[in-house]
Amino acid sequence: MIQAVIKGAYNLLVGMGVTFKNMLSKPVTFQYPEHKRVMPERYRGRHFLNRDEEGLEKCIGCSLCSINCPVNCIHVVSAENDPNNPVSKGERYAEVYEINLLRCIYCGYCEEACPVDAVVLREHYELADYDRKTYIATKGDLLVYPEPNQFSVNFLGNTKIVNKQ
Numbered sequence: 771m772i773q774a775v776i777k778g779a780y781n782l783l784v785g786m787g788v789t790f791k792n793m794l795s796k797p798v799t800f801q802y803p804e805h806k807r808v809m810p811e812r813y814r815g816r817h818f819l820n821r822d823e824e825g826l827e828k829c830i831g832c833s834l835c836s837i838n839c840p841v842n843c844i845h846v847v848s849a850e851n852d853p854n855n856p857v858s859k860g861e862r863y864a865e866v867y868e869i870n871l872l873r874c875i876y877c878g879y880c881e882e883a884c885p886v887d888a889v890v891l892r893e894h895y896e897l898a899d900y901d902r903k904t905y906i907a908t909k910g911d912l913l914v915y916p917e918p919n920q921f922s923v924n925f926l927g928n929t930k931i932v933n934k935q
């Protein structure tokens with residue numbers, strides 16, 4: 771009986787200790803949306819399509835991303851490049867490139883499968899909207915990034931920031 775009381779008191783003190791410790795620590799809550807969390811470099815958020823240093827689209831329309839997508843949410847239609855006015859450095863480019871962001875499970879397989887580091891998943895996580903149509907990200911949407919060409923995929927298939935100013 772006495773042992774049980776001592777044990778109970780001890781557990782109570784341990785619990786109160788945890789409470790007091792957390793009372794003195796800084797809050798971890800972010801006052802979103804005023805303060806936005808900086809996501810880790812390897813976070814897999816919204817997709818983007820990279821351009822190369824000459825401004826050409828990196829995507830060569832090979833459809834490897836689409837083939838490797840486990841939920842079949844990437845639609846690619848490729849076309850032959852005009853040698854006088856190429857869109858990409860390859861023989862072909864993606865005439866149509868669309869991702870259904872609602873069906874996507876953000877696994878990153880497309881990024882790993884891409885042979886030219888064209889498609890990348892970045893830290894953008896604010897994807898909420900009222901209209902389902904906005905979740906079909908077209909090539910035009912995917913090519914727009916505030917800091918273009920700053921990302922590449924390393925040998926493990928993870929994106930990393932390059933030329934960060």
Ligand code: SF4
Nearest residue numbers: 839874875877878880
């Ligand atoms: S992240 Fe995964 S599910 Fe989403 S488009 Fe890429 S391969 Fe498909």
Ligand code: SF4
Nearest residue numbers: 829830832833835884
């Ligand atoms: S994003 Fe990469 S894998 Fe997908 S079609 Fe373009 S080049 Fe091929």
